[in-house]
Amino acid sequence: MLALFYIFIAVAIGVSFWQITRIMNFRSVIATDEDNEKQAKYSLAFLAFLYAMMIYCLIAMNVIMLPEAASVEGEHDDNLFNITFWLIGIVQFGMQFLIFFFTYKYRGNKNNKALFYADSHKLELIWTTIPAVTIVLLIGYGLWAWNNIMYVGDDENPIVIEVYSQQFRWDARYAGEDNQLGLGNVNFIKGINTMGVDMSDPSAQDDKQVTELYLPKGKKILFKFRSQDVLHSAYMPHFRAQMNCVPGMVTQFAFTPKYTTAEMRQNSEVVAKTDGINKIRRAKGEDPYEFDYVLLCNKICGASHYNMQMKITVVEEEEYNKWLSEQKTLAQVIK
Amino acid sequence: MSDHHHKETFVTKYIFSQDHKMISKQYLVTGIFMGIIGGFMSMLFRLQIAWPDTSFSIVEAFLGNHQTDGIMNPDMYLALVTIHGTIMVFFVLTAGLSGTFSNLLIPLQIGARDMASGFLNMVSYWLFFLSSVIMIISLFVEAGPASAGWTIYPPLSALPQAIPGSGTGMTLWLVSMAIFIASSLLGSLNYIVTVLNLRTKGMKMTRLPLTMWAFFITAIIGVISFPVLLSAALLLIFDRSFGTSFYLSDIFISGEVLHYQGGSPVLFEHLFWFLGHPEVYIILLPALGISSEVISTNARKPIFGYRAMVGSIMAIAFLSTIVWGHHMFVSGMNPFLGSVFTFTTVLIAIPSAVKAFNYVTTLWKGNLQLNPAMMFSIGLVSTFVTGGLTGLVLGDSALDINVHDTYFVVAHFHLVMGVSALLGMFAGVYHWFPKMYGRMMNKTLGYWHFWLTIITAYGVFFPMHFIGLAGLPRRYYTNTSFPMFDDLADINVFMTIMAIIGGAAQLIFIANFFISMYRGQKATQNPWNANTLEWTTPVEHIHGNWPGEIPEVHRWAYDYSKTDENGEYVHGKDFVPQTVPLLDGEEPS
Numbered sequence: 001m002l003a004l005f006y007i008f009i010a011v012a013i014g015v016s017f018w019q020i021t022r023i024m025n026f027r028s029v030i031a032t033d034e035d036n037e038k039q040a041k042y043s044l045a046f047l048a049f050l051y052a053m054m055i056y057c058l059i060a061m062n063v064i065m066l067p068e069a070a071s072v073e074g075e076h077d078d079n080l081f082n083i084t085f086w087l088i089g090i091v092q093f094g095m096q097f098l099i100f101f102f103t104y105k106y107r108g109n110k111n112n113k114a115l116f117y118a119d120s121h122k123l124e125l126i127w128t129t130i131p132a133v134t135i136v137l138l139i140g141y142g143l144w145a146w147n148n149i150m151y152v153g154d155d156e157n158p159i160v161i162e163v164y165s166q167q168f169r170w171d172a173r174y175a176g177e178d179n180q181l182g183l184g185n186v187n188f189i190k191g192i193n194t195m196g197v198d199m200s201d202p203s204a205q206d207d208k209q210v211t212e213l214y215l216p217k218g219k220k221i222l223f224k225f226r227s228q229d230v231l232h233s234a235y236m237p238h239f240r241a242q243m244n245c246v247p248g249m250v251t252q253f254a255f256t257p258k259y260t261t262a263e264m265r266q267n268s269e270v271v272a273k274t275d276g277i278n279k280i281r282r283a284k285g286e287d288p289y290e291f292d293y294v295l296l297c298n299k300i301c302g303a304s305h306y307n308m309q310m311k312i313t314v315v316e317e318e319e320y321n322k323w324l325s326e327q328k329t330l331a332q333v334i335k
Numbered sequence: 336m337s338d339h340h341h342k343e344t345f346v347t348k349y350i351f352s353q354d355h356k357m358i359s360k361q362y363l364v365t366g367i368f369m370g371i372i373g374g375f376m377s378m379l380f381r382l383q384i385a386w387p388d389t390s391f392s393i394v395e396a397f398l399g400n401h402q403t404d405g406i407m408n409p410d411m412y413l414a415l416v417t418i419h420g421t422i423m424v425f426f427v428l429t430a431g432l433s434g435t436f437s438n439l440l441i442p443l444q445i446g447a448r449d450m451a452s453g454f455l456n457m458v459s460y461w462l463f464f465l466s467s468v469i470m471i472i473s474l475f476v477e478a479g480p481a482s483a484g485w486t487i488y489p490p491l492s493a494l495p496q497a498i499p500g501s502g503t504g505m506t507l508w509l510v511s512m513a514i515f516i517a518s519s520l521l522g523s524l525n526y527i528v529t530v531l532n533l534r535t536k537g538m539k540m541t542r543l544p545l546t547m548w549a550f551f552i553t554a555i556i557g558v559i560s561f562p563v564l565l566s567a568a569l570l571l572i573f574d575r576s577f578g579t580s581f582y583l584s585d586i587f588i589s590g591e592v593l594h595y596q597g598g599s600p601v602l603f604e605h606l607f608w609f610l611g612h613p614e615v616y617i618i619l620l621p622a623l624g625i626s627s628e629v630i631s632t633n634a635r636k637p638i639f640g641y642r643a644m645v646g647s648i649m650a651i652a653f654l655s656t657i658v659w660g661h662h663m664f665v666s667g668m669n670p671f672l673g674s675v676f677t678f679t680t681v682l683i684a685i686p687s688a689v690k691a692f693n694y695v696t697t698l699w700k701g702n703l704q705l706n707p708a709m710m711f712s713i714g715l716v717s718t719f720v721t722g723g724l725t726g727l728v729l730g731d732s733a734l735d736i737n738v739h740d741t742y743f744v745v746a747h748f749h750l751v752m753g754v755s756a757l758l759g760m761f762a763g764v765y766h767w768f769p770k771m772y773g774r775m776m777n778k779t780l781g782y783w784h785f786w787l788t789i790i791t792a793y794g795v796f797f798p799m800h801f802i803g804l805a806g807l808p809r810r811y812y813t814n815t816s817f818p819m820f821d822d823l824a825d826i827n828v829f830m831t832i833m834a835i836i837g838g839a840a841q842l843i844f845i846a847n848f849f850i851s852m853y854r855g856q857k858a859t860q861n862p863w864n865a866n867t868l869e870w871t872t873p874v875e876h877i878h879g880n881w882p883g884e885i886p887e888v889h890r891w892a893y894d895y896s897k898t899d900e901n902g903e904y905v906h907g908k909d910f911v912p913q914t915v916p917l918l919d920g921e922e923p924s
Contacts, residue, residue, distance in 0.1 A: 012839040029775035039705035063743035086722035102698040114896040115700035118637040131688040150670035176758040230491040237806035246583030251667035289818035290590035303409040306811035
């Protein structure tokens with residue numbers, strides 16, 4: 001591929017030199033009918049190129065895209081996305097056709113006359129109203145989904161987990177039996193109390209600090225995010241979840257995992273993507289990849305921003321309870 | 336006005352000139368120079384994205400102690416991304432585009448001798464020049480230039496402990512931008528005053544060419560929003576240097592708790608995007624204005640729906656000031672605000688759709704003269720549609736959650752404001768080059784430049800949507816830390832190759848531009864048979880624009896191919912300049 005790239009460069013430079021030397025005796029500056037013919041044909045060819053590329057991308061790149069949402073809340077997100085994407089896809093195909101086909105069809109010629117057509121209230125009304133109505137419907141669904149995702153009712157009894165960010169790592173803290181996180185502040189950071197938890201707070205005693213997320217399937221999780229230094233963003237693409245971590249404030253996001261990691265590994269989209277990745281990895285002599293949920297940093301945060309990640313494992317509820325009971329409470333760890 | 340009788344020295348003519356035509360050329364050449372730097376940076380970081388482990392001698396040659404054995408350091412990668420964004424957004428597409436064409440065209444198209452204040456205009460350019468110089472100097476400071484992203488969110492941009500670029504590099508960035516904003520404000524105020532007060536007789540607001548409307552409204556948005564960025568930058572300077580806590584609170588870094596209490600980075604985000612979003616339209620509207628003029632002239636047809644176009648520009652401008660929160664859906668802002676911003680944001684699709692449809696209808700049944708400028712304008716409509724449509728995904732808060740800050744966003748804004756505005760700028764240069772330099776640009780090179788540019792632009796930015804949908808975050812030094820992104824490597828290589836060909840294609844433009852300046856064919860007075868006033872001035876520039884009286888305007892700018900009942904051209908040819916009085920019984924359009 002690198003060789004190909006050098007060849008391309010050489011060709012590009014060659015072409016430019018060739019053309020630039022021609023300019024010395026080449027003084028035509030205004031499009032003639034002949035130019036119009038040529039450029040019109042190129043426009044048509046470009047339209048074909050654009051269509052081919054769009055169709056190729058839509059088909060061939062399907063496999064690299066994220067698999068279906070692994071959270072209950074993400075379903076609506078996927079639905080809305082599909083509707084929106086089809087809609088803009090159709091408009092895109094139609095509009096590009098009109099733009100380049102008209103360029104071809106109405107190419108200039110000295111025998112032609114343009115139509116003096118300056119205004120039409122009817123047309124203007126049509127293409128103001130149709131987008132407006134479509135958009136109102138889209139916004140309606142969008143806002144409904146947004147409220148559904150962003151507001152967590154008290155009656156939902158979510159499991160509270162804190163995700164804590166710093167350059168360049170993630171930590172997590174489970175709220176323990178009382179499901180209440182102990183207060184945290186950077187002033188309490190000392191020794192092994194790396195998340196700055198106020199150990200005089202009674203609700204902090206049963207909190208459990210971990211370096212990997214374990215989540216139970218089918219239970220709503222309410223994440224609370226804090227940052228120790230700069231902005232970070234906790235991005236969990238498979239769950240269609242993202243929230244910034246802001247120093248000085250606590251932000252939140254909630255979702256309900258729908259598939260365990262084991263189940264997700266059987267998902268046909270995941271299998272296809274994993275196969276593709278492993279083919280590449282085998283060719284390079286690297287270890288095979290196995291699907292895992294991941295939390296990655298998605299707000300520029302410094303040199304190692306590109307490698308700030310935490311593994312997420314979704315398991316059945318019993319297994320989750322068992323794992324959680326094996327973790328030590330802060331009271332046990334920090335005296 | 337007797338200025339043109341005064342003897343001019345080299346300094347007053349070419350350097351400290353107060354003539355809007357010279358100032359516009361100064362803006363253009365400075366903009367092209369900055370564009371070369373900003374574009375070249377993107378080539379460097381595209382190399383890193385495509386071949387993260389490969390050593391490049393070009394990296395070794397240019398990045399000094401910010402690379403190891405021909406591989407750039409992560410900090411330098413972020414710095415390149417940051418400065419590329421800053422230069423392209425502000426120095427090329429704001430000053431280079433608006434500065435050039437507002438200066439050139441406003442007095443010429445409204446029929447004025449010069450800008451309302453030639454002196455302020457000159458100061459505006461030289462402040463821009465100064466800020467460019469400072470920005471370039473910042474590239475050479477020891478710890479590297481600003482590297483917190485072009486959005487410079489604190490605390491990253493406030494703390495040198497967090498990233499080395501936030502030291503002297505960031506200070507220079509802020510100083511440069513503060514001066515830039517002053518320059519932009521002086522320019523914008525001048526444009527507004529000139530359009531409102533110096534129109535020639537008969538040039539009613541409703542007869543202004545769409546370029547004028549676009550530049551006028553752009554200047555208004557600039558005056559409304561740029562001061563807010565200035566205040567945001569000032570508060571950041573205070574936080575960085577004088578110990579205040581506007582944006583910072585509860586920070587523990589490098590083993591110690593910092594003293595900051597009670598500030599909020601979200602406040603900065605609000606202030607930044609209050610400029611940042613209108614900025615998109617400050618960039619885009621002039622390009623749309625230029626293409627309106629170019630498309631109508633070359634289609635030999637009036638622009639379709641003049642009033643709707645003006646209305647759309649105003650609607651876009653108004654909406655642009657109340658949508659900034661869509662950059663902050665996942666910033667921790669109250670979700671209710673998210674709903675409001677979703678609503679206002681998606682509304683922008685309506686005037687944008689009207690504009691796109693009107694361009695297409697203008698092409699319909701035209702007699703299209705496919706000059707290079709026309710091709711660039713048609714390309715603009717194409718990329719504007721492609722990029723604009725994905726705005727419906729990003730503007731919808733529920734969908735934005737999952738594509739926020741991924742390459743999907745990068746693809747969207749590069750197409751809709753980057754490529755579109757650049758194509759508009761090129762259209763403007765090809766179209767008004769004869770007005771600026773009295774010579775014509777070569778059309779064959781123009782066609783090569785256009786086709787290579789649009790093919791590679793789509794080649795880079797269309798596949799980019801899909802790697803965004805694969806969940807790839809932007810601003811990653813390398814994607815190799817996540818095996819789940821391994822299958823994106825080939826696409827990244829393809830995009831880099833496309834980017835480099837596209838970059839190389841710009842050399843054709845640069846060669847064409849500078850060679851034509853000296854060797855191009857001499858221009859005639861009205862080479863494109865256009866209606867607007869600038870083509871009534873002599874080819875040779877004179878101070879004051881028109882040798883005698885300023886012509887009077889009798890009609891709008893779009894009487895192309897106007898025919899009578901018998902299908903004959905009313906004035907015997909397919910265009911009627913604005914200076915031609917109405918015939919007896921001729922209906923004004």
